[in-house]
Amino acid sequence: MPEIQMREALNQAMCEEMQRDPDVFLIGEEVAEYDGAYKVSQGMLAKFGPMRVVDAPISESGFAGLGVGAAMVGMRPIIEFMTFSFSLVAFDQVVNNAPKIRHMSGGQLKVPIVFRGISGPGQQLGATHSWTVDALYTHVPGLKVVCPTTAYDAKGLLKTAIRDDDPVIFLENESMYGLRGEVPEKEYLLPFGKADIKREGSDCTVVAWGHCCLTALAAAEKLHKEHGIEVEVIDPRTLRPLDMPAIMASVQKTGYCVTVEEGYPQCGVGAEIAAQLQENSFDYLDNSVIRVAAMDVPMPYSKPLLQHVLPGVERVADAIKKAIYFQG
Amino acid sequence: MDYCLGRQKAPTRMRGLCRRYFSTDSTDFQCFSFGGHVLTLNGKGVSVTTLVEPQQKIDPSPSQMMDWYRQMVLIRAFEMRCAQSYQQQKIGGFCHLYVGQEAVAVGSIAAVRPTDYVITAYRDHGHAIARGMDIHPLFAELYGKKTGCSHGKGGSMHFFDAKKNFFGGHAIVGAHIPLATGLGWAAKYRKEDRVVLCYFGDGAMNQGSFHEALNLAGLFKLPIIFMVENNGYGMGTHLHRASAVTDLKLRTGDAYGIPGKDVDGMDCVAMYRMTMAAAEYCRKGNGSIFLDVKTYRYRGHSMSDPQKYRTKEEVAQYQEHDPIGRLEKQLKDSHILDDKKVTQISDEIHAQVEAAHEQADADAYPDTADVWSDIYANTFGDYKA
Numbered sequence: 001m002p003e004i005q006m007r008e009a010l011n012q013a014m015c016e017e018m019q020r021d022p023d024v025f026l027i028g029e030e031v032a033e034y035d036g037a038y039k040v041s042q043g044m045l046a047k048f049g050p051m052r053v054v055d056a057p058i059s060e061s062g063f064a065g066l067g068v069g070a071a072m073v074g075m076r077p078i079i080e081f082m083t084f085s086f087s088l089v090a091f092d093q094v095v096n097n098a099p100k101i102r103h104m105s106g107g108q109l110k111v112p113i114v115f116r117g118i119s120g121p122g123q124q125l126g127a128t129h130s131w132t133v134d135a136l137y138t139h140v141p142g143l144k145v146v147c148p149t150t151a152y153d154a155k156g157l158l159k160t161a162i163r164d165d166d167p168v169i170f171l172e173n174e175s176m177y178g179l180r181g182e183v184p185e186k187e188y189l190l191p192f193g194k195a196d197i198k199r200e201g202s203d204c205t206v207v208a209w210g211h212c213c214l215t216a217l218a219a220a221e222k223l224h225k226e227h228g229i230e231v232e233v234i235d236p237r238t239l240r241p242l243d244m245p246a247i248m249a250s251v252q253k254t255g256y257c258v259t260v261e262e263g264y265p266q267c268g269v270g271a272e273i274a275a276q277l278q279e280n281s282f283d284y285l286d287n288s289v290i291r292v293a294a295m296d297v298p299m300p301y302s303k304p305l306l307q308h309v310l311p312g313v314e315r316v317a318d319a320i321k322k323a324i325y326f327q328g
Numbered sequence: 329m330d331y332c333l334g335r336q337k338a339p340t341r342m343r344g345l346c347r348r349y350f351s352t353d354s355t356d357f358q359c360f361s362f363g364g365h366v367l368t369l370n371g372k373g374v375s376v377t378t379l380v381e382p383q384q385k386i387d388p389s390p391s392q393m394m395d396w397y398r399q400m401v402l403i404r405a406f407e408m409r410c411a412q413s414y415q416q417q418k419i420g421g422f423c424h425l426y427v428g429q430e431a432v433a434v435g436s437i438a439a440v441r442p443t444d445y446v447i448t449a450y451r452d453h454g455h456a457i458a459r460g461m462d463i464h465p466l467f468a469e470l471y472g473k474k475t476g477c478s479h480g481k482g483g484s485m486h487f488f489d490a491k492k493n494f495f496g497g498h499a500i501v502g503a504h505i506p507l508a509t510g511l512g513w514a515a516k517y518r519k520e521d522r523v524v525l526c527y528f529g530d531g532a533m534n535q536g537s538f539h540e541a542l543n544l545a546g547l548f549k550l551p552i553i554f555m556v557e558n559n560g561y562g563m564g565t566h567l568h569r570a571s572a573v574t575d576l577k578l579r580t581g582d583a584y585g586i587p588g589k590d591v592d593g594m595d596c597v598a599m600y601r602m603t604m605a606a607a608e609y610c611r612k613g614n615g616s617i618f619l620d621v622k623t624y625r626y627r628g629h630s631m632s633d634p635q636k637y638r639t640k641e642e643v644a645q646y647q648e649h650d651p652i653g654r655l656e657k658q659l660k661d662s663h664i665l666d667d668k669k670v671t672q673i674s675d676e677i678h679a680q681v682e683a684a685h686e687q688a689d690a691d692a693y694p695d696t697a698d699v700w701s702d703i704y705a706n707t708f709g710d711y712k713a
Contacts, residue, residue, distance in 0.1 A: 025517070051517055057547065062506050062540025069510020072495055073445070075517065077510075092503050092537075099703075105488035105496065106478035107702035107713075142703055165705035193708050241708040 001184055007040045007177040009151035013158035014078060016187065018048055021076060024162055027054040027063050028080030037082045038118065038177055064090035064115065068097045071113040076162055081117035084171065085131040098167035099142025114161045116170035120211055120262050121299050124306055130299035132263035137169040138239040144192060145169045145239040147210040151181030153237055156190030173211045193241030201230035204324050205250040207273055208260035209235050212311060216260050219316035227328055231320060239269055247273060248281045255286040256323045260316050265293040292319045386604050388597060390664045396438060396596050397659060398673060400430040400652045403454045405681045406463055410470065414631045418689065419470045423484045426454035428626035431651030432557050433458040435599025440525055440607055445511040447495040447504055448527040450485035455527060459494045461487065463681065467688035474694040481702060502528065502535030509541045512550030523610040524552040531562025533579060534570055546584035549615035553606045557593065557621050563629045564637040580618040593623030594651045
């Protein structure tokens with residue numbers, strides 16, 4: 001199986017779907033002539049031409065709305081936000097128009113649109129450019145939220161997102177674009193709402209997705225090497241729908257749960273998972289669910305401060321030890 | 329401040345843009361009058377000038393004009409019933425009536441084809457009816473019934489009929505204008521012979537989404553007729569207190585490469601002619617056009633508006649140029665209509681409205697289980713199709 005970068009996997013997913021379906025087009029800032037701010041759309045203009053790979057002016061509300069309008073009549077737009085921090089400029093289109101038009105029209109219309117781009121704190125970009133929007137968009141009925149961790153997941157999930165008949169928020173991570181992973185040459189799709197066990201273990205369940213899933217895997221490896229603790233890492237892959245049965249099954253096995261996210265703790269995705277576990281799996285838990293999240297402050301610029309605020313391997317490992325009452 | 333900016337000339341490039349399609353008798357076309365009469369807004373006079381008509385005269389047939397007359401009478405009767413139903417608390421939430429503005433929707437929608445796309449803001453009852461929606465599902469929607477056009481989930485501000493290419497009914501001011509660019513984009517992308525008719529109020533022109541959408545439409549040359557239903561007030565704030573430039577077409581022409589025209593929105597035939605010309609302009613691949621439609625609403629912004637921002641005299645002044653009355657006079661002058669027929673039409677329509685209202689009133693509310701449907705097309709968990 002060939003190993004490719006995540007950005008190539010995303011590029012392949014878009015190209016394959018655009019070849020398959022003429023209603024699919026990509027629009028966003030610098031996606032065409034510039035070849036993509038992060039080179040995800042590299043070469044697509046040459047392949048598909050300027051009507052299908054469209055450079056938009058810096059008007060997030062305008063081109064996000066253009067996509068929603070086109071989706072209302074059956075097109076399948078892919079909207080690239082250079083970063084989801086800029087999606088907040090288009091917040092009304094993303095949370096009011098895209099997910100509610102089907103509802104307000106009594107099911108007459110569907111809005112098959114993908115909003116994709118990077119989310120997360122990035123490299124010292126300051127508070128406004130460092131949004132982790134997972135929880136913001138997972139909060140909204142009518143949206144679906146996808147957070148791929150590997151190149152394999154990214155390709156299979158993006159193809160599903162493009163074919164899905166509902167608005168999908170597809171959250172990528174700048175620091176992961178260059179990571180390589182095995183991706184089959186044969187076509188495949190990955191379903192929404194189906195978690196993936198990224199590492200099997202019996203001592204503690206860790207729920208993490210996207211960039212934090214890599215942190216969780218590193219922490220799991222560290223604990224295995226240092227203390228023989230076997231951590232099970234569950235990657236939900238999609239936050240809405242959220243595969244709670246898979247998380248509950250894992251917790252039934254381990255009795256402990258830690259969630260890891262780069263977003264904020266208050267009303268975060270981890271808070272939701274913890275709430276659902278105490279509602280549905282209380283008897284299986286041998287300790288309270290522990291959340292690891294970004295600290296509850298705007299993202300600082302200074303490198304050591306930023307590293308302090310974000311969940312790192314040490315913090316995750318400590319949380320797992322605390323969760324399982326490890327006396328090392 | 330009035331509707332016009334005085335007698336100063338429009339920028340040369342703007343005039344050039346407009347002249348590409350429309351003939352102009354006069355070089356200064358900022359001034360406006362209603363059927364040759366000068367009216368006032370907010371106590372200020374409006375200068376007199378002649379309404380510039382599209383070069384191509386399009387004369388509607390007597391049967392077309394009769395159809396428009398009936399539609400306008402129907403919209404008004406529908407709205408008056410809504411006012412009553414609102415007071416009876418059959419209608420909840422916000423309810424914005426179209427009384428006074430009927431000629432805008434009726435004249436313009438008559439000028440486009442069933443295959444063209446129509447999208448509007450929250451004052452959407454008139455457009456829905458002009459687009460041919462049956463009034464029973466509209467009443468049912470207002471009353472929150474299962475038989476409503478949106479299954480009771482949208483309400484007054486969210487009428488939709490996808491089969492009739494009527495795409496709402498949108499409640500956030502200006503937020504649907506980018507959607508219109510998407511409809512236009514789809515038509516252009518698919519090389520379909522369609523235009524988009526996008527309505528919004530003068531208040532919406534101060535939203536960022538309006539300007540982003542207009543720039544996109546101008547940049548991509550999308551086939552869209554942007555139509556501001558300029559009734560002079562964004563809720564209770566007069567245009568001159570909200571817009572730095574009150575000749576609204578100046579905010580599109582030079583700025584976004586989209587030429588603009590003024591239209592008398594109290595004149596159904598003028599609306600029809602201007603929209604026909606505008607649609608033809610768009611169909612020829614010229615891009616978008618902007619129409620500043622001078623109109624007036626007789627009722628408050630919504631049902632809960634005490635209207636302290638204007639005088640009764642101002643309202644009465646516009647009512648003298650009532651769009652229904654004007655078309656009625658034209659039809660009578662042409663011996664197409666007489667008093668007997670007027671009474672007959674009025675009786676028929678009022679009976680139709682009462683019957684639809686009663687039927688909707690008697691209809692069932694949706695089941696509470698229905699809250700889980702109409703949200704996702706590809707469902708999961710508790711969500712139903």
